[in-house]
Amino acid sequence: MFWIVSLPIAVIAALIVAAPLMRRPAAALPASANDAEVYRDQLAEIDRDRASGLIEVDQAKQARAEIARRLIAASEKTEHGGAGLSRGAALGVILFLCLFLPAAAGLIYLRTGNPEFPDLPLAMRLNEADPDINVLIAKTEAHLVANPTDGRGWALIAPIYMRRMRADEAITAYRNAIRYQGGSAELYGALGEAIAAQNQGMVTKDAGAAFTEALKLDPSDARARFYLALAEGQLGDKAKAIADLEALAASAPSDEPWQEIVAAQIARFQAETANPAAPGNPSAADVEAAAGLNDADRMQMIRTMVESLDARLTDEPANFEGWQRLIRSYMVLGDPAKAGEALKRGLAAFPADTDNGKALIALAREMGAPMEGATP
Structure with missing residues (x-):
């Protein structure tokens, strides 16, 4: 059905474009001949103005010289005629437009097109291996401007902002997703992580509140447990932080991908306990002041x-x-x-x-x- 409709449309469109090439040019006077007549009239007018004293001799000479130059150019065009297509060239263009171009377009479409294929959902396009991410972000942002209460749209774009180091916008997006779509352990945990990233890794009160909400919804949420333990360590209670992290590590299989991060953080807190003045460790006062x-x-x-x-x-x-x-x-x-x-x-x-x-x-x-x- 698709081809029955599309092919005649393509041929008709090509014929419309090619139609001017199939007509013989009218035996009308070339535009250059008309121009020559205009320039001759202007010369005569200059002579009349000079005779009546409206212009000076020098001005008349300059004007005649310029118009004479244009008259010569127009006369040459009239003698040589217009540079149109020959009959053979016109026929070649017509064949290209009516036969080759539609055939090439059809072959390309057979390889890449599918009129029955549905639109690809935005969520799938955002998760493609190599999407044009800038275009997708722009389209999603435009959609959210028009539909600011679309919680699902905010939830889709928030992690994209995070991957592009746009923590401020990610925080706004996660909060809107929670407001319009409803809270979940995943969304609250992601919000807390974005707030921590915005604060250079420090788990502030706002971040801690988000992780606490995540734990209320899912007491086994590993990300929330990790960051709340991290907050304890940042506030100076390294022993409790280590204990909480060890409990987290013991609660899950050893092959979980985050186990290495937990182990590294335990080792770090242990090292900081041994050397609390090590460079790079914010004090409890620093964290409290930043909050x-x-x-x-x-x-x-x-x-x-x-x-x-x-x-x-x-x-x-x-x-x-x-x-x-x-x-x-x-x-x-x-x-x-x-x-x-x-x-x-x-x-x-x-x-x-x-x-x-x-x-x-x-x-x-x-x-x-x-x-x-x-x-x-």
Whole structure:
């Protein structure tokens, strides 16, 4: 049915386009001949104006010279005629438009088209291996401007914002998804994670509240349990944080992908317990102060802490956790150039062929930091 309708339409359209080529040109006077007559009239008019004293001799000469030049050019065009297509060339163009072009379009469509195929849902397009993400984001944002209460749309775009390091917009999107679609452990956990990312990894009161809501809905939610334990450690209770993380690790199979992260965090808190003044560890006072600031002041405080960490690592480069934190911090702050520089400096302390060096490279690659000069 599709081909029965589409092929005649294509041929008719091609014939309409080709129709002017099939007509013989009218034996009308060329446009250039008309132009020549106009220029001759203008010359005569200049002579009349000169005779009546309306223009000076020099002005008349200049005007006659210019019009004479145009008259000569128009006369030459009249003698040589217009440059139209020959009959053979016109026939070739007609065959191309009416036969070859529709046939080529049909062959291409047979390989790539399917009139019965339904529209691909936005959720599937967002999850394609290589989607045109900028186009999809723009379309989704336009849809949400027109439909601001579409909770599902907000839930779809929020993780895209997070993957592109747009934590502020991700937070707004997750909150709208919860408001219009209803809360779930997944949405509350993702919201808390976005707030923590916005605050350079610190689990603020707002982030903690989101994770607490996630646990109310799903007491076994591993992400919420992890971040709430992290909050305990950031507030200074390392022993409770370690105990909570160990309980989390024991509650799930050892092959869970997040087990390595939990183990690394346990080791970090244990190291901080042994050396509480290690560079890069925010104090309980730092976390408490950041929680009470507005967004601009909190961001400035975070930048100051990162710059302080950077300076301290220059004096004390043998701090693996500090380099990890510095690379991650610069990427969260949207400064990949400084993150790449931190990676180079970290690899000077922990060469790329060591376990710590490989871990720094893996972190930088995961965060999307520049890898120039880094070798795994």
